[in-house]
Amino acid sequence: MKRFAALFNAIDQSTKTTVKVAALTDYFQLAPEEDRIWTIAIFSGRRPKRAVNTTRLREWGAEVAGIPLWLFEEAYPIVGDLAETIALVLPPPETETDHGLTYWINALRDLSQVEEPERKAFVLEAWRSLDPTQRFLFNKLLTGGFRIGVSQKLMTRALARATGKDEAEMAHRLMGDWDPATTTWAQLIEEDDPAANASRPYPFYLAYALEDAPEDLGAPADWQADWKWDGIRGQLILRGGEHFVWSRGEELMTDRFPELARARDFIPDGTVLDGELLAWGDGAPQNFNALQKRIGRKTVPKKLLTEAPVILYAYDLLEWQGADMRQKPLSERRTTLEHLCKTLPTDAPVKLSPTVPFDTWDALADTRSTARDAQAEGLMLKRKDSPYLTGRKKGDWWKWKLDPLTIDAVMIYAQSGHGRRANLFTDFTFAVWKGNELVPFTKAYSGLTDEEFRKITAWVKKNTQQRFGPVRQVTPHHVFEIAFEGIQASTRHKSGVALRFPRMSRWRHDKPVSEANSLDDLNEMLSIYG
């Protein structure tokens, strides 16, 4: 694991993309092939199954460190990472070991087959023999969640460089549900295997948010507008008599949305569609709440299937008659997609997401302001002559979202963050007035600068009224403007509402607590936008 640890250090000790890519490129040329495969898997979120539960790991870590468990538990939220906390409290290593990454991953896999005492002995022996960085990585493998500042994009670039292949092709090869335990370097990176290709999705093209006026994009006639739906971005693949549904996060969701199986009855083999998975009812898309019931469910009870049936609202055609369409202009892909969708019966689980016609940017701005009525978050602007690109690239696709809703709220609880935000209070609970009482209604974590988080952290430390584990109740004093995309009635929240994507948009130094909004204000928003 020394080589992997050296790679990790090289990446972790630099903020520069060029340095990270160079370190990865070297690694992909020099490391043993099996280690390369696992490295790709880990950096793309395909981590091995967790072998030991974290409660045991905390107990063992505290035991070996010779500290009481409560002290370990106090240190953990301050460090912000369990694997790191354990690595830091352990005494220095006593021996050395030379095993590679794959050895450790296999050993961890086998660990799930043995009884706990043996498992514990193995983990403690590993801690005794690994240096601090390797220990941290070993603990990361044990606990999962390997976020270390390498995006899939950087890794893909390094792999392309190490192998002399095209970056887009490499991105495509890494998609799908290949298993690092059984996939070889040759299969994943070098060979052309039609069977492996059948389920493989195309990399999604992602849009940037439009910051400037749309006038800067040029003539309206060069652009297509469609609604930006608030569902799950998905890709439907029909190949070899089978169908596959992928999320943007590269999760295979075929079994979660059994409704889509019927697409095979109407759409020919050799077709790949890009669109939004949405709950459908009364001839229109439903709000995200309706889809929410389906998320996280691996299997779906019949009742839900009829209550909240899901469709793919298709807006792009990536493959047609077995041919990759991505280099063709959007206008041509769209024409073929429209022809295809015309042939579909009204109860098919695939529908055409309509375009929004417009002549001038001003007229389109007016239409955009009605997005909430259409259950949309805003508009997508796509250049008609653009190919379907890979990843997030500026220029051809833009999301032009509605301005968020806002409300002024009082911070009442604070909790420290994780990872990069460790030792800072970054996770807050906000409340609005109900008479003389402050009613919590949302949490928010983002939107402030590091400098603002430092200031509020110093303030929280001095103004804590009560501690509940890692959560601190603070003096109601600071008012923040909370921005959010939508509001729904909710029985799970005391306030009776649930917000979509809440974040802190402004620290209202100018507002005293008494001038924060009330629950009545929230309920009024609920009646208008809910």
Added chain:
Amino acid sequence: MSALTFTPAGIYCPSGDFYIDPWKPVDRALITHGHADHARWGMGSYLATDIAAPVMHHRLGDVSIDTVRYGETLTIGGAKVSFHPAGHVPGSAQIRVEVAGEVWVASGDYKVVDDGLSTPFEPVKCHHFITESTFGLPVFRWQEQAVIAQQINDWWAGCQAAGKTAFLGCYALGKAQRLMSMLNPEIGPILTHTAIENTNAVMRGQGIVLPDTIQAGADFDHKAHPGGLVLAPPSALGSAWARKFGAQENAFASGWMALRGIRRRRAGDRGFVISDHADWSGLLSAIKETEAENIYVTHGYTEIFTRFLNDQGWNAQVLQTEFGGEDAEDEAA
């Protein structure tokens, strides 16, 4: 009556009518060391060690500072007072106060390892010990200074080989001079930000030996000193002044760099784990060696550290102070 009491203005000795590191203006202040959260402006008179006084004059301007040598015993009213090395920065002291046989030690900030620059920490036996807890968690454990020196020098040589200037962010008083003494001058020139060079000048003026440095002031010729390492306050990293040096790498030297989250947030490229405060085991060994039964825990992880001490059989309590500044993290501790 207790030899030391805790008042809204700071730690107070009724028998001697003086304060230790007060945070409000008082007539008579005994100062452990020159950092801004301990040596504040506006006191009627100051008493500090002879080694700490020059920097205090530099920072506080025209104030009256009486000096005392380490180990020398003074009588102030009904109190016997002496200053003992705290090992934090040059001249830093633990202040021992004895009244009618009851001994208190206010330790200010301290570290127990010898940094080669400050007079090394000396344990002082007492009944009541006031301790900081900046790094009072078992996740903080410092490596040998030589190991960190090697890391920094390797990094510097690497920057130089890549044609880059190495920027090392650190606190201007104490940390900067300690880092200088750890650098290998054979690698290249040691360059300094004006804020650090001013402190260097004060220390050299009082006879503390520091390696040669070149001040990178307003009329600095950037081309004349290639391959250098620049010591600068953290706020100067990435500033217009720093950008004039061209290609560069940024690092930060502080105990907080032990935590990856903070390192990624604060450090730019590299973070070196080195502190002028005691680590977990340093705090515990220092407390043990005082043989004190009563421990007062100030700035840092006060609640957690106090609970641990009580668990281990000490009579410990949290002491609210205004040490540690707005945010300990900014202190480049």
